[in-house]
Amino acid sequence: MAVWYALADLFLARLDAETAHGLAIRALKSGLMPRDRGADPPSLAVKVWGRSLPNPIGLAAGFDKDARVPDAMLKLGFGFVECGTVTPKPQAGNPRPRLFRLREDRAVINRMGFNNRGMDEAARNLAQRRKNGIVGINIGANKETSDRIADYAQSFARLAPLADYVTVNVSSPNTPGLRGLQNKEELSQLLAALTQVRGGGGHPILLKIAPDLDAHALDDIAQVVIASRIEGVIVSNTTIARPPLKSGHASEAGGLSGKPLFQPSTEILRQMRARLPQDIVLIGVGGISSGRDAYEKILAGASLVQLYTALVYQGPSLVGRIKRDLLACLARDGFTSIAAAIGARG
Numbered sequence: 001m002a003v004w005y006a007l008a009d010l011f012l013a014r015l016d017a018e019t020a021h022g023l024a025i026r027a028l029k030s031g032l033m034p035r036d037r038g039a040d041p042p043s044l045a046v047k048v049w050g051r052s053l054p055n056p057i058g059l060a061a062g063f064d065k066d067a068r069v070p071d072a073m074l075k076l077g078f079g080f081v082e083c084g085t086v087t088p089k090p091q092a093g094n095p096r097p098r099l100f101r102l103r104e105d106r107a108v109i110n111r112m113g114f115n116n117r118g119m120d121e122a123a124r125n126l127a128q129r130r131k132n133g134i135v136g137i138n139i140g141a142n143k144e145t146s147d148r149i150a151d152y153a154q155s156f157a158r159l160a161p162l163a164d165y166v167t168v169n170v171s172s173p174n175t176p177g178l179r180g181l182q183n184k185e186e187l188s189q190l191l192a193a194l195t196q197v198r199g200g201g202g203h204p205i206l207l208k209i210a211p212d213l214d215a216h217a218l219d220d221i222a223q224v225v226i227a228s229r230i231e232g233v234i235v236s237n238t239t240i241a242r243p244p245l246k247s248g249h250a251s252e253a254g255g256l257s258g259k260p261l262f263q264p265s266t267e268i269l270r271q272m273r274a275r276l277p278q279d280i281v282l283i284g285v286g287g288i289s290s291g292r293d294a295y296e297k298i299l300a301g302a303s304l305v306q307l308y309t310a311l312v313y314q315g316p317s318l319v320g321r322i323k324r325d326l327l328a329c330l331a332r333d334g335f336t337s338i339a340a341a342i343g344a345r346g
Ligand SMILES: Cc1cc2nc3c(=O)[nH]c(=O)nc-3n(C[C@H](O)[C@H](O)[C@H](O)COP(=O)(O)O)c2cc1C
Pocket: 060, 061, 062, 063, 065, 084, 085, 099, 108, 110, 112, 114, 138, 169, 172, 208, 236, 237, 238, 257, 258, 259, 261, 285, 286, 287, 288, 306, 307, 308, 309, 310
């Protein structure tokens, strides 16, 4: 079986990146993927928003934009899965090619532009699932909308009842103007609109931010997050910065993810943790490709982590490997649980 998957990996690696992604989704949909059969050890469990997750390793948004395979991804061993970004209306996204592997840098540049089948299709898919694992939905605005906040409110109303949490994506670099919603005034209005749609009780709301923010912008965002009483922040989306890169695709336009994003996104995570009270959960994302990387984000203040790009290079066996390495890191430093390690080196 392992040989079969190694061959499949080799085959996918030779294809154009987006074609390979489409094939992977189809294989997952038809059950042609390995399963992580063992239960996670209790020391990996994490409690957030009154829910218990078997482990803190999540699939980041963008892999399963239309919520076609969340249960299959949970079966790979992820502790939770985030689907989306979903917009109210279907949209094609940017012209291809728009997804580039930077193999020498263990990175990806994408300028997909929220290609997705719209909120009704995502709602149908989510409604059909068996509901045995934590699945979040990530929402955004259509490129051509005349009212961005109304787009978020509409997707929220439609999708929140079908998910365990909702992520408000204001940080994709591939929809012109979208990141402007991270500005204090607009962000306050957006989060006020969403908390109003949510009413009392209801689903946790998380804000996903860019890594390209200065200290002043982080101050503003932290203030709005606290005032809006939302439950968490995801740090971070892809970067528009271009640190030194070796690959020929380095100058493609779009968001950079993977290894070169690890340090800058972890630094922003640390800075956000210092600005927010402990009851606001942080999810650390950006360049995680090992248990050590996940552990570093947790020490910097993340209760949970997510990844995407490393999966492109290491395949589905990565999830089990990360969990084993993470357990070893905890044991080495004398922590008996993830909870004990969160923010220990903030
Ligand atoms: C091909 C691709 C598509 C993505 N699409 C989305 C998206 O639709 N919404 C979103 O919030 N983030 C999206 N992301 C960003 C990831 O969720 C994640 O924040 C980022 O890639 C950093 O994590 P990584 O280095 O582990 O990939 C995408 C990333 C990639 C590589």
